[in-house]
Amino acid sequence: MNIRRLQQTGGQRIDGKQSGGSFLIILPKEWIDRQKLKKGDPVVVAEREDGCLIIDPRLPKAGETRFTEVPMESNLRWAITSKYLLGFDEIRVISQKPITNEQRDELKRITKRFVALEVTEETETQIVIQCLVDPSTLPVIKAMKRMNLITSRMLNDASKAYFEGNADLAQDVKERDEEVDRLFFLIVRELRSTIQYSRMSEAMGITPVAALDLRLASQYIERIADLAVDMASRADKPQSSATVKKIMSIADTVKKMHSDSVSNLFKFDSEKVAWVIAAEKEIIQKIAKLRQEIISERSGEPHTQLYVVDSLLRIGEAAKDIADLALPIS
Numbered sequence: 001m002n003i004r005r006l007q008q009t010g011g012q013r014i015d016g017k018q019s020g021g022s023f024l025i026i027l028p029k030e031w032i033d034r035q036k037l038k039k040g041d042p043v044v045v046a047e048r049e050d051g052c053l054i055i056d057p058r059l060p061k062a063g064e065t066r067f068t069e070v071p072m073e074s075n076l077r078w079a080i081t082s083k084y085l086l087g088f089d090e091i092r093v094i095s096q097k098p099i100t101n102e103q104r105d106e107l108k109r110i111t112k113r114f115v116a117l118e119v120t121e122e123t124e125t126q127i128v129i130q131c132l133v134d135p136s137t138l139p140v141i142k143a144m145k146r147m148n149l150i151t152s153r154m155l156n157d158a159s160k161a162y163f164e165g166n167a168d169l170a171q172d173v174k175e176r177d178e179e180v181d182r183l184f185f186l187i188v189r190e191l192r193s194t195i196q197y198s199r200m201s202e203a204m205g206i207t208p209v210a211a212l213d214l215r216l217a218s219q220y221i222e223r224i225a226d227l228a229v230d231m232a233s234r235a236d237k238p239q240s241s242a243t244v245k246k247i248m249s250i251a252d253t254v255k256k257m258h259s260d261s262v263s264n265l266f267k268f269d270s271e272k273v274a275w276v277i278a279a280e281k282e283i284i285q286k287i288a289k290l291r292q293e294i295i296s297e298r299s300g301e302p303h304t305q306l307y308v309v310d311s312l313l314r315i316g317e318a319a320k321d322i323a324d325l326a327l328p329i330s
Helices: 029-034 076-085 101-111 140-164 167-196 198-204 208-232 241-266 270-296 302-325
Strands: 007-009 012-014 017-019 022-024 044-047 053-056 067-071 090-094 117-122 126-131
Touching: 044 198, 067 076, 076 090, 076 101, 076 167, 101 117, 101 126, 140 167, 140 208, 140 241, 167 198, 167 208, 208 241, 208 302, 241 270, 241 302, 270 302
Parallel strands: 067 090
Antiparallel strands: 007 022, 012 017, 044 053, 090 126, 117 126
């Protein structure tokens, strides 16, 4: 840590004190060299919420296209995912040999996992992929609300598919999970940009601290969607009225926990937070009792029922974790 003293220049000296003028601070030469700055280069000074000043030479370049290269022979799925999440606008996939049709098809399947990632140029040995999304057209909060709406419907349909044994509805739940994943990747990409570039943070109205909370919340929502898919995958035949009666009340409580916890991210309500916390304790007790009942019964399919009940418990835990992130604005 470097401690630098403020210096004052200009102004007048009155009664032994300097008045007017400007305050200066000497920046470390090592930092200047690493950033490849020279006299006359612009840097942006931005004030954070906590009063700290950020001196960032990258801000003037934040609007420029950022590009990177990845070899076709690498783990392409992982490489594209990491570059997308790191905020690169253009990804050039380079091959030492002519790119085959199978490789092109695989690349197209990978790009479908991400919002607005499109192939824009192709040659025999190179494919250029660009991210065409503008954060202003689909901001983080809007994307999160959309992601959560899809997840809520998935959760409703997953429990319905399980109770009714509706395989078609269960498949529909699974397919909608792909859209949740696409939105999740987009949200992570944009939140990383808000932390990396103060100008992006200001434009989207998201502080770095809020970005961390939203990043966690979006991950919990994506987890709930995955658990909904797990529940729907157990929809092989209609459940008995006794099974539905045992599990339905827990499922309804978990759905409300999810709804209340996410709504608190955008409009804080202390009563809802308190209810979600209390509801988690209640379902833990109910599920512990229900597990014993399921295990003691000799009829039905205890393993499937235990699996579904466990999924509901984990959804409730994720909802409570989201509620923990909700804080009053002032």
